[in-house]
Amino acid sequence: MSQNIPLAERLRPRNLDEYIGQEHILGIGKPLRKALDANLVPSMILWGPPGVGKTTLALMLAEITKRQFYALSAISAGVKDLREIINKPSGLFPPILFIDEIHRFNKSQQDALLAGVEKGNVTLIGATTENPSFEVNAALLSRCQVYVLESFGVKEMNEILNRAIVKDVILKDLSIKIESTDSLFRISGGDGRKLINLLELVVNAQMGESEITVADEVVEQIVQKNLARYDKSGEQHYDIISAFIKSMRGSDPNAALYWMARMIVAGEDPTFIARRMLILASEDIGNANPTALILANTCMDAVQKIGYPECRIILSQTAIYLANSPKSNASYVAIDKAMSIAEQTAHLPVPIALRNAPTKLMKEIGYGKNYKYSHDFEGNFAKQNFMPDELEGQVLFEPGLNPKENEWRKRLASLWDNWYKY
Secondary structure, eight states: GGGOHHHHHTTTOTTTTTTOOHHHHSSTHHHHHHHHHHTTTOEEEEEHHHHHHHHHHHHHHHHHTTTOOOOOEETTOOOHHHHHHHOOOSSSSSOEEEEEEEEEEEEHHHHHHHHHTTTTTTTEEEEEEHHHHHOOOOHTTTTEEEEOOOOOHHHHHHHHHHHHHHHHHHGGOOOOOOOOOOHHHHHHHTOOOHHHHHHHHHHEEEETTTSEEEEEEHHHHHHTTOOSSOOOOOOOOHHHHHHHHHHHHOOOHHHHHHHHHHHHHTOOOHHHHHHHHHHHHIIGGGGGSSSHHHHHHHHHHHHHOOOOHHHHHHHHHHHHHHHSOOOHHHHHHHHHHHHHHHEEEEEEEEGGGGSSSHHHHHHHHHTTTTTTOOSSSGGOOOOOOOOOGGGTTTOOOOOSSSHHHHHHOOOOOOOOTOOOOO
16 A cells, blocks of 8 residues: 555655754744644645645644644636635634645635634645745735745655655665765755655655665656756756856846747746846846836736737836846845845944934924035935934945946036046
8 A cells, every 4th residue: 555655645745843944933042833732733835845744734734733724726726726725714723734845825715714813714825936925915914924934955855755765655664775865955045845756756766676776866867857847846947047147147038038948938927028028137237227117017018918928028118127137235235235234234323314304303402404405406416414413425226337436426426426426
């Protein structure tokens, strides 16, 4: 009977002692562990790449807290399925409703789910590989804790591998020799389920031999014949989108089109492609060509309205435009620098001259005093300090080296000659 059950399912952890990784949320004293220790399971979204234990964690939470457990896939479930579960009578504690790929739920489905969560009919555990800020509506998201699950590192991958060989009911009786794991870990890419599936593939290919060898050359020879061209939820999903972004950043429209085509023919969600271009338009082009952000945003809107196959033309046009645009990450660098300084200086007061003075008392104690209204001065500019006194002269934005931002650098140098040089 066990031989018919996939290795990944046979190895699925049943308790916290068997669960590998995610110490940042499940370690002693960590947020989710504290909730579990108190037998309190909040509605939550588990966000992370494939194969890091999202489904396993949901099952385990239900087992530990002795809750009823229902599971639906957002790919196949509808509002009717949701309501059937939400309206079922429950005991002292609401059942756990696990929604896999919750980012695929449309607005009406999410609204139906929201009603059940608000009334306490169910405790929601949603799993997603996509940023929930983009894919889950704000009302539902505000009622859920978001826990970020991380890809497995070498330490966790070794633990998974050793557990499979030592604990599995079938593998423990085989003579398995581990010679090297670099290829196994590299191809798995931090995906625990993929690691287990690859191990099973390697073992099955050598079944019947006196000794089964796990070594880089063996793994590559066996796996090469079985790797899928493109797995939308696996390693190549992330590798190909990375190549696509890097090609546009590197001003190569041909490579950008190739990697986009790879995603399109594999059935990738077009809004995913458009959203990544929208991010790149600001992160990598920015004010070197502000129109890039407008075009990318229009592309996102058009793709959502039109869909495949016609939207491929809009995606192509936008990718070519972004690849050919001048590049600047000055805005990206500036906000990260500003946030870093802000975290360290949040105690600094707003200068008196910059404070709002809506009441007579505030005016009397000096709020707004000595503020220079820019439009009262020549060129609509009056030199004054707009930072906390302790940060006067702090430069956060360094214009990029491109025609548009060179113009800005020249203007800033004329206004703030002690900060910017041209």
